[in-house]
Amino acid sequence: MADALSVISTSVLRNLSDKLYEKRKNAALEIEGIVRQLASAGDHDKITAVINLLTTEFTMSPQANHRKGGLIGLAAATVGLSNDAAQHLEQIVPPVLNSFSDQDSRVRYYACEALYNIAKVVRGDFIIFFNQIFDALCKLSADSDVNVQSAAHLLDRLVKDIVTESDQFSIEEFIPLLRERMNVLNPFVRQFLVGWITVLDSVPDIDMLGFLPDFLDGLFNMLSDSSHEIRQQADSALSEFLQEIKNSPSVDYRRMAEILVQRADSPDEFTRLTAITWMNEFVKLGGDQLVCYYADILGAILPCISDKEEKIRVVARETNEELRAIRADPAEGFDVGAILSISKRQLSSEWDATRSEALQWILTLLDRHRAEVLSYLNEILDSLLKALSDKSDEVVLLVLEIHACIAKDQHHFRQLLVFLVHKFRVDNTLLEKRGALIIRKLCVLLNAEIVYRELSMILEGEADLDFASTMVQALNLILLTSSELTELRDLLKKSLANDSGKDLFVSLYASWCHAPMAIISLCLLAQAYQHASVVIRSLGEEDITVRFLVQLDKLVRLLETPIFAYLRLQLLDPGRYSWLLKVLYGLLMLLPQQSAAFKILRTRLKTVPPYSFNGDIMRTASGTYYSQRIHHVPTGSQIMEDGDLGVDSLANMHNGINFSVRLQQFEQMLQQHRSQARLQSQQHHNNLTSSKEKQKHEDQSSEHDISRPPSRTSRRGSGQS
Numbered sequence: 263m264a265d266a267l268s269v270i271s272t273s274v275l276r277n278l279s280d281k282l283y284e285k286r287k288n289a290a291l292e293i294e295g296i297v298r299q300l301a302s303a304g305d306h307d308k309i310t311a312v313i314n315l316l317t318t319e320f321t322m323s324p325q326a327n328h329r330k331g332g333l334i335g336l337a338a339a340t341v342g343l344s345n346d347a348a349q350h351l352e353q354i355v356p357p358v359l360n361s362f363s364d365q366d367s368r369v370r371y372y373a374c375e376a377l378y379n380i381a382k383v384v385r386g387d388f389i390i391f392f393n394q395i396f397d398a399l400c401k402l403s404a405d406s407d408v409n410v411q412s413a414a415h416l417l418d419r420l421v422k423d424i425v426t427e428s429d430q431f432s433i434e435e436f437i438p439l440l441r442e443r444m445n446v447l448n449p450f451v452r453q454f455l456v457g458w459i460t461v462l463d464s465v466p467d468i469d470m471l472g473f474l475p476d477f478l479d480g481l482f483n484m485l486s487d488s489s490h491e492i493r494q495q496a497d498s499a500l501s502e503f504l505q506e507i508k509n510s511p512s513v514d515y516r517r518m519a520e521i522l523v524q525r526a527d528s529p530d531e532f533t534r535l536t537a538i539t540w541m542n543e544f545v546k547l548g549g550d551q552l553v554c555y556y557a558d559i560l561g562a563i564l565p566c567i568s569d570k571e572e573k574i575r576v577v578a579r580e581t582n583e584e585l586r587a588i589r590a591d592p593a594e595g596f597d598v599g600a601i602l603s604i605s606k607r608q609l610s611s612e613w614d615a616t617r618s619e620a621l622q623w624i625l626t627l628l629d630r631h632r633a634e635v636l637s638y639l640n641e642i643l644d645s646l647l648k649a650l651s652d653k654s655d656e657v658v659l660l661v662l663e664i665h666a667c668i669a670k671d672q673h674h675f676r677q678l679l680v681f682l683v684h685k686f687r688v689d690n691t692l693l694e695k696r697g698a699l700i701i702r703k704l705c706v707l708l709n710a711e712i713v714y715r716e717l718s719m720i721l722e723g724e725a726d727l728d729f730a731s732t733m734v735q736a737l738n739l740i741l742l743t744s745s746e747l748t749e750l751r752d753l754l755k756k757s758l759a760n761d762s763g764k765d766l767f768v769s770l771y772a773s774w775c776h777a778p779m780a781i782i783s784l785c786l787l788a789q790a791y792q793h794a795s796v797v798i799r800s801l802g803e804e805d806i807t808v809r810f811l812v813q814l815d816k817l818v819r820l821l822e823t824p825i826f827a828y829l830r831l832q833l834l835d836p837g838r839y840s841w842l843l844k845v846l847y848g849l850l851m852l853l854p855q856q857s858a859a860f861k862i863l864r865t866r867l868k869t870v871p872p873y874s875f876n877g878d879i880m881r882t883a884s885g886t887y888y889s890q891r892i893h894h895v896p897t898g899s900q901i902m903e904d905g906d907l908g909v910d911s912l913a914n915m916h917n918g919i920n921f922s923v924r925l926q927q928f929e930q931m932l933q934q935h936r937s938q939a940r941l942q943s944q945q946h947h948n949n950l951t952s953s954k955e956k957q958k959h960e961d962q963s964s965e966h967d968i969s970r971p972p973s974r975t976s977r978r979g980s981g982q983s
Contacts, residue, residue, distance in 0.1 A: 290331075386430060404450040444483070538563070557600035560623065617654065721737075735777045735813055778810060782798060791845050
């Protein structure tokens with residue numbers, strides 16, 4: 263200190279700590295001259311003593327004016343040293359950096375000013391303190407004093423200029439510092455950080471793209487900032503990086519993909535859109551490198567397909583298609599199980615579009631990697647089966663496509679239909695609302711005849727007779743009305759002349775016995791009119807239920823549709839199709855006379871011509887004469903008159919169909935339904951009787967309580983108890 267005092271007068275030191283800026287400035291100019299003379303003389307020991315004096319007696323002083331003077335003095339000493347300043351920087355810079363955290367805002371301001379002047383002198387030599395200076399500037403950018411912020415911004419610009427022209431700057435050392443601060447929420451700090459990222463990225467010799475995964479998440483975090491300016495700056499920086507990625511031959515897509523997946527789930531729309539846009543480019547540019555991340559990317563894309571923002575939906579759909587177009591192989595790391603797991607999870611999404619796309623992925627995987635998908639079948643089957651109850655028709659149709667694809671194997675085919683019947687049993691609403699859609703689609707995707715045969719076999723042994731009846735009625739209505747089952751109906755029409763038709767008729771007959779009206783419909787379709795007539799006459803009083811009449815009403819109306827046009831045309835030859843007339847009159851006799859169906863059918867029967875067009879006449883119960891001559895058709899594959907082979911007994915074999923056995927089969931099933939109906943009626947009666955007796959007992963107890971005389975206690979006065 264003595265060396266320093268020998269070269270600096272007392273008056274200069276006094277002025278350096280004066281409260282007036284001008285005096286401090288003049289004192290600093292004198293110190294600058296003194297240090298310049300010492301530097302010229304090469305007396306660095308005295309220079310060191312001067313710097314130590316300024317540090318210990320001024321910058322570390324409890325007096326604010328002393329600290330201000332010390333900072334100005336250190337800057338002046340650096341200017342005086344000029345080219346020799348580098349060897350004294352380790353003495354000069356630390357006291358200035360420490361002053362950045364001073365409690366007095368004016369001291370912090372002068373610290374910025376001092377470091378600015380020091381940096382102007384030493385330029386590139388200044389880089390060794392870059393990390394400490396960056397940390398200090400980061401804090402000062404959010405300073406509570408506006409003047410300090412302004413001074414810090416000026417210093418920041420100068421430091422940026424020095425860094426961009428320096429070849430000593432270490433990006434490897436800087437990145438950890440940047441990464442630590444990227445999640446800071448202060449808007450001034452965020453602007454400061456984005457500014458540095460942009461500047462460093464503009465330097466050709468600095469590879470910021472290689473370190474992008476280290477601060478990418480922070481940039482995405484800024485996209486949801488409340489400040490429009492910060493969002494704009496972050497978006498601009500991200501756009502620039504994305505353009506560099508497109509032009510770069512080698513990019514680390516994997517680490518960034520993880521960040522994008524997380525950000526695609528952001529509550530902020532702009533963040534989601536940017537993340538999905540990046541993912542879209544990644545899939546196009548580095549699809550092969552992202553094989554192991556396909557499941558994660560898909561998990562991010564599928565929810566965005568149903569986003570409320572249209573731009574996000576459009577980009578998400580495009581990305582989804584790009585991803586699906588890539589044909590990756592399990593041997594290359596493609597995880598079929600992970601994709602299936604994501605698809606399964608998205609089946610519970612509240613959005614139809616997302617559920618549909620998840621199912622499309624399962625279909626795609628079945629097409630490309632069937633064996634692998636089937637190995638995971640137990641894990642996804644339950645979700646696929648539950649999806650049959652989905653509220654969206656599109657989703658249900660896609661699920662059915664998947665089931666049909668799986669059901670190419672006989673085991674899975676049977677398993678599907680067994681579960682489907684079970685699902686209809688436990689969820690009657692599904693059968694009512696979606697039964698027709700599901701059955702028709704399965705008939706299109708799979709063979710309609712095989713589907714109906716298998717369902718018939720399952721229902722034949724159904725223990726729940728009421729459900730079996732309902733299910734058969736539903737299948738029968740689909741059979742009679744669906745355009746998809748035209749070939750099946752045509753096959754049944756040939757039941758008496760064709761072996762395939764006969765086998766189908768016999769196969770369906772066993773389960774169709776659960777519903778009398780379904781059997782009658784089946785016989786009409788197969789033109790087995792004589793058997794239909796016998797079935798009608800075998801019905802008893804207890805078989806004619808409300809449900810039966812409803813089904814009969816439907817059948818009468820169906821008889822007027824194009825499906826049964828052939829049957830109506832056969833009425834032009836009443837002599838030949840007398841059993842058909844008996845069937846129709848039998849149905850008419852079962853209908854209430856005031857019902858609309860009765861009037862429809864009676865009107866149709868009135869149009870039957872009073873004679874056969876071959877001239878034969880016979881008399882009916884209404885007084886009209888019809889021919890009773892039976893017309894035998896020549897041998898061959900043609901159907902005989904009235905669906906019969908002649909006037910032989912019913913027990914005769916008609917194209918191998920033993921109608922006598924079929925009738926017994928029907929009557930046995932009918933008896934089972936009657937027994938169950940009686941049992942249910944008896945149980946209902948017992949429950950009703952029990953309820954009435956319980957009510958009567960309660961009423962009697964109540965009357966007894968009312969008629970009981972009051973006790974002695976109750977007759978006492980209120981004060982006697």
